[in-house]
Amino acid sequence: MKKTLAPALLLGALLLGAPLAAQSFEVGLFVGQQQYPSPHMDVAPGTTLKVEADNKTVVGARFGYSVVDFGPVLLQLTAGYQPESKSTLKASLGGAPMAESELKQSHWSAGAMFNFKAVIAVGAGLEFRSESLKETTGDSTTYNRVWARVNAGYAFPSPLVKPFIGVEAAFPLSSKSNDFASAADLLKSLAPKSQIGIYAGIRF
Template sequence: MKISTVVLPLFLLAPLSAQTWELGVFAGSQSYNSFSNSMPGLTTNGSCAKKTVYAARLGYSVIDLGPAMLQLMVGYQPSVTTTARIITQGTSVPGQAPTDSGPLDYQVSHTSVGVMVNFKAVAAVGVGMEMRFEKQSLASNNVSYARPWIRANIGMAFSTPVIKPFVGLELAAALSSTSDGPQPVKSLAPKSQMGAYAGIRF
C-alpha cells in the first residue's frame, strides 16, 4: 500500500478537525419503568419514584464543518437511590388483601460512550446516540447490561476568547425496554430523563 493513499485522506480531513474539548454536567429528573406480571392466582405490580440524578460528560470534537460539529462523548452517572414498591395481589381468594413490600432501595448508575452532532445557530441544537453500561440493584439482586439511548438538547453557547460556556435543556430516552420476569430489577430500569445540561468548551 502506498503511503500517499493513507496520508492524503488524513491531510484532507485535518482542516475539519476542531480539536475542541467539552466538559459538561447534566442535572435533572430520571423516570423509571413500571411493570405488571400476572400468574395463575397472583398479580404483581412494581414502580419507582422519579429521582434527581447528576452526570458528567467529556467530549471531543472530531469534525467542525460550517454549522455542524461531530463529537465523541464519554459519560458517567454515579449511583443514586430511589424508592421502589412491589405490590402482590392474590386473585384466587375473593377480597384477599394485597401484600405491599413497603419502600425498597433501588440503585442505578451507568457509564456511557457515544456520538453527538451539534448544529450551531442562534439556538444550538444537538442530537446523539450513546451506549449506556448500566448497573442496577434491588434487595441484594444486582444486574449489569448495555442499552442504547438517544439524547437531544437545545441551548445557547456564549462566545468568549478561550473558554466557551454553554447551557441548555436536554431530553434522553432508552431505545430498548428490559424485563426479567418475576425478578423486577431490570423491569424497573430507567426509561427517560429531562433536565439542564451546562458546561464549557475549550
C-alpha cells in the first residue's frame, strides 16, 4: 500500500506546485500626477480657513515577484518606493492668501496584485504604504494606510525579457479630512488622495 501511495502523493505534490514553478520578476517605473485634498475649517460665519497643495508629478519604482502563474491569472507580490516630492502648500483665510510653504512626501510600500493576462492585461491589488509627510516649518508625521491599485496595459512578446507599458490608478482606502487638531493631523489631512499615470518596465 505504501509503495502504491508514494508515487500518487509525489504526483499530487508536483501538480499542486506546478503553478509556482513559473516564477518571474518585474521591475517597473511609475510616472504620473499625484492629487491632494484641500482641508478647510470654518473659523467664523462666512470665513473659511483653507489649505491646499498643488498637484505634483511623481516618480516611483516598483519590484514584483510572481508566486502563482496559472492560466490567465498571475499573483504577484510587490514592493515599491517613491522618493521625496515637493508640492507648494498654500493657506488662505476667507479667500485671501496667507502664507506659502512646501509639503514633502515620500513612501515605501508592500502589497499583492492579481493580473489577468490577455491582449490587454488588467490588474487589481492592494498595498500597504508608509507615507512620510513633512512641512517646511519642521512638522512631520508618518501615515500608514492601505491603497488600492488598478491598471491595464500591454506586454510586448519577447523570448528573454518582456517590456510592458500601461496606465495605472491608485487610491487610498482611508483618509483624514479637515483635521486641524494638531500639525500631525493636518499633515495627514493633506496626504495624497489619488495617483494616475503611466506604469512601464520589464518582466524576466
